[in-house]
Amino acid sequence: MTALKDAFLSAAxxxxxxxxxxxxxxxxxxxxxxLVPNPIAVAVLVGMVFFGRLGMLLWRDRHQGRPQxxxxxxxxxxxxxxxxxxxxxxxxxxxxPFGGSRYYVDLGTLVLTYVMLGWGLNIVVGLAGLxxxxxxxxxxxxxxxxxxxxxxxxxxxxxxxxxxxxxAAFCGILLGFPVLRLRGDYLAIVTLAFGEIIRVILIxxxxxxxxxxxxxxxxxxxxxGLSFSMDGGxxxxxxxxxxxxxxxxRVIFLYYVILALALLTNWATIRLRRMPLGRAWEALxxxxxxxxxxxxxxxxxxxxxxxxxxxxxxxxxxFFATRQAFISxxxxxxxxxxxxxxxxxxxGLGSQLGVALAALIMVGGLEMLRELLSWLAAxxxxxxxxxxxxxxxxxxxxxxxxxxxVMMVLRPRGLIAGRDATATLxxxxxxxRETG
Amino acid sequence: xxxLLSLTGVTAFYGAIQALRxxxxxxxxxxxxxxxxxxxxxxxxxxxxxxxxxQARTGSIVYNGADITRLPTHLIMRQRIAQAxxxxxxxxxxxxYENLLMxxxxxxxxxxxxxxxxxxxxxxxxxxxxxxxxxTLSGGEQQMLAIxxxxxxxxRLLLLDEPSLGLAPLVVRQIFGAIRDLNRATGLTVxxxxxxxxxxxxxxxxxxxxxxxxxxxxxxxxELLARPEIRAAYLEGAHA
Numbered sequence: 001m002t003a004l005k006d007a008f009l010s011a012a013x014x015x016x017x018x019x020x021x022x023x024x025x026x027x028x029x030x031x032x033x034x035l036v037p038n039p040i041a042v043a044v045l046v047g048m049v050f051f052g053r054l055g056m057l058l059w060r061d062r063h064q065g066r067p068q069x070x071x072x073x074x075x076x077x078x079x080x081x082x083x084x085x086x087x088x089x090x091x092x093x094x095x096x097p098f099g100g101s102r103y104y105v106d107l108g109t110l111v112l113t114y115v116m117l118g119w120g121l122n123i124v125v126g127l128a129g130l131x132x133x134x135x136x137x138x139x140x141x142x143x144x145x146x147x148x149x150x151x152x153x154x155x156x157x158x159x160x161x162x163x164x165x166x167x168a169a170f171c172g173i174l175l176g177f178p179v180l181r182l183r184g185d186y187l188a189i190v191t192l193a194f195g196e197i198i199r200v201i202l203i204x205x206x207x208x209x210x211x212x213x214x215x216x217x218x219x220x221x222x223x224x225g226l227s228f229s230m231d232g233g234x235x236x237x238x239x240x241x242x243x244x245x246x247x248x249x250r251v252i253f254l255y256y257v258i259l260a261l262a263l264l265t266n267w268a269t270i271r272l273r274r275m276p277l278g279r280a281w282e283a284l285x286x287x288x289x290x291x292x293x294x295x296x297x298x299x300x301x302x303x304x305x306x307x308x309x310x311x312x313x314x315x316x317x318x319f320f321a322t323r324q325a326f327i328s329x330x331x332x333x334x335x336x337x338x339x340x341x342x343x344x345x346x347x348g349l350g351s352q353l354g355v356a357l358a359a360l361i362m363v364g365g366l367e368m369l370r371e372l373l374s375w376l377a378a379x380x381x382x383x384x385x386x387x388x389x390x391x392x393x394x395x396x397x398x399x400x401x402x403x404x405x406v407m408m409v410l411r412p413r414g415l416i417a418g419r420d421a422t423a424t425l426x427x428x429x430x431x432x433r434e435t436g
Numbered sequence: 437x438x439x440l441l442s443l444t445g446v447t448a449f450y451g452a453i454q455a456l457r458x459x460x461x462x463x464x465x466x467x468x469x470x471x472x473x474x475x476x477x478x479x480x481x482x483x484x485x486x487x488x489x490x491q492a493r494t495g496s497i498v499y500n501g502a503d504i505t506r507l508p509t510h511l512i513m514r515q516r517i518a519q520a521x522x523x524x525x526x527x528x529x530x531x532x533y534e535n536l537l538m539x540x541x542x543x544x545x546x547x548x549x550x551x552x553x554x555x556x557x558x559x560x561x562x563x564x565x566x567x568x569x570x571x572t573l574s575g576g577e578q579q580m581l582a583i584x585x586x587x588x589x590x591x592r593l594l595l596l597d598e599p600s601l602g603l604a605p606l607v608v609r610q611i612f613g614a615i616r617d618l619n620r621a622t623g624l625t626v627x628x629x630x631x632x633x634x635x636x637x638x639x640x641x642x643x644x645x646x647x648x649x650x651x652x653x654x655x656x657x658x659e660l661l662a663r664p665e666i667r668a669a670y671l672e673g674a675h676a
Binding site: 276279280282283285286287289290291292293294295296297298419421422423 | 487489509510511512513514518519521525526527528529530531533534537538539541542543567569585586589
């Protein structure tokens with residue numbers, strides 16, 4: 001009886017929420033905006049909430065004795081699966097361009113960009129435990145470093161890539177100094193502001209950055225001096241290998257460039273975690289006072305985390321600029337920082353595989369969901385669904401948000417919550433032989 | 437005998453509040469010295485001031501013949517002074533092994549394995565728990581880990597801040613026993629801050645009593661234990 005009452009209450013809340021948000025659709029009419037009611041969609045959603053809540057409560061009543069069981073099973077399955085998942089994902093990533101579909105290669109490039117950003121931010125947030133809401137600033141610094149160096153000095157991508165990383169790392173230290181004493185919420189606010197400051201500078205320093213107009217015609221990268229130009233002339237990729245010039249060649253090349261960059265980030269992080277510096281980052285996340293008491297220079301440790309995290313953001317930024325060939329401050333808004341942070345948190349702070357999975361879900365999954373919804377809408381051409389079918393793809397973000405909420409309820413510490421030890425001894429090994 | 441650590445007229449403030457009012461204290465090589473006092477007397481502040489966090493406003497702290505009063509914390513802690521901080525403060529998500537490695541991180545020594553074996557001899561429990569996460573240890577084991585971690589840098593002076601906090605009497609005796617063994621076997625100098633005055637005074641060669649940020653009494657452990665005012669203030673009903 002209480003379950004029924006609870007379900008009614010939930011349905012009422014859903015009605016209040018979805019009534020105006022989903023039930024009223026704005027249309028552009030001849031005389032301004034028209035409001036069109038959409039009662040069927042509201043009824044479906046409210047019904048889903050009612051029966052979903054009722055089902056959940058009844059299920060919970062029946063399984064009252066062991067509420068932890070499914071969660072633990074899920075955790076174990078994920079841990080077991082993760083051993084095979086890493087090589088499988090890597091093989092998939094390498095094989096993807098052979099599928100031949102331009103759409104998937106483009107999507108893969110986008111996903112890998114976010115994987116790389118996620119891994120970069122993971123150093124700052126996941127390992128060192130410094131909440132950074134302005135990570136997009138370093139992405140922007142990297143992108144603009146390359147774009148400006150190319151425009152004013154005619155430098156190529158491969159020279160600018162390390163320069164972009166260095167400049168971003170320098171910005172990381174610049175941000176690091178004022179926030180050394182801050183923790184938690186206060187740190188988050190200052191990093192958020194830093195991200196906005198960089199964006200506002202890019203908009204307003206018109207003489208250097210062309211302001212809101214952005215920078216266009218950013219040169220593409222070359223493969224050992226071979227360009228991917230479409231004219232197929234002397235010194236181009238197609239001329240060298242004696243094949244017809246096609247756009248897909250450049251797209252696949254860019255895909256492998258970001259794959260290599262992302263793997264470099266991953267490799268560096270794994271190495272760093274096993275070194276004293278990486279261990280100090282993790283110790284810092286656990287307890288700053290204890291770190292001080294052990295003689296660790298907290299200032300340098302924090303600054304190095306900001307700098308190295310920012311450097312990888314800068315690399316990703318330079319890649320973004322060369323891939324798009326056009327950048328403007330529009331590309332570096334807070335939502336980008338939020339997305340990357342969501343990837344890191346959803347993946348499980350500190351987990352490399354978790355971050356990769358989360359990026360795949362957040363960026364690739366969202367795109368797949370759009371496809372799926374369009375396909376579903378095309379199937380529902382009976383008049384009964386008339387009100388919904390056309391609108392279905394617009395529910396993408398709603399469904400996605402719901403999925404994220406469910407995921408965080410099921411796995412509050414992220415997809416891969418466990419932490420691998422960075423130093424281990426086998427049982428037979430005497431301690432005296434291991435020297436760290 | 438010259439002192440390994442000596443404090444002269446040390447004052448310290450938290451904002452406008454004076455926490456230490458001119459403390460004089462000496463610790464000689466090979467001694468166990470305890471500092472006892474009530475809640476809020478400034479015991480932990482004194483310990484933290486030695487470590488430079490907060491720094492002493494006036495007075496001087498001399499360690500091994502050099503003035504360390506104005507050094508930043510991490511440089512003080514690299515001079516073979518180690519601290520097991522109040523509340524243990526172990527790294528919860530890292531394994532016991534990693535926690536111990538953190539203790540040796542900045543000392544630049546090459547034979548970490550030998551030192552770790554010594555720690556395991558002192559606390560065999562830690563060896564059994566080596567691959568376990570620090571946060572899953574019991575309170576007593578965490579305290580052993582905190583002391584073990586401090587010992588990893590091969591200190592000359594070990595600062596212990598309330599190692600008995602929140603532990604069962606049997607475990608406290610175990611830990612105090614380990615401190616005594618360590619002092620006898622290696623001559624390690626120990627400065628121990630404690631609320632558990634009875635146990636601490638029995639363990640220590642000498643003791644100081646801190647009241648409202650100033651030392652009011654000093655003497656050997658046995659002397660202080662025999663003083664009626666000490667018995668009345670710190671030992672009533674506290675016999676273990």
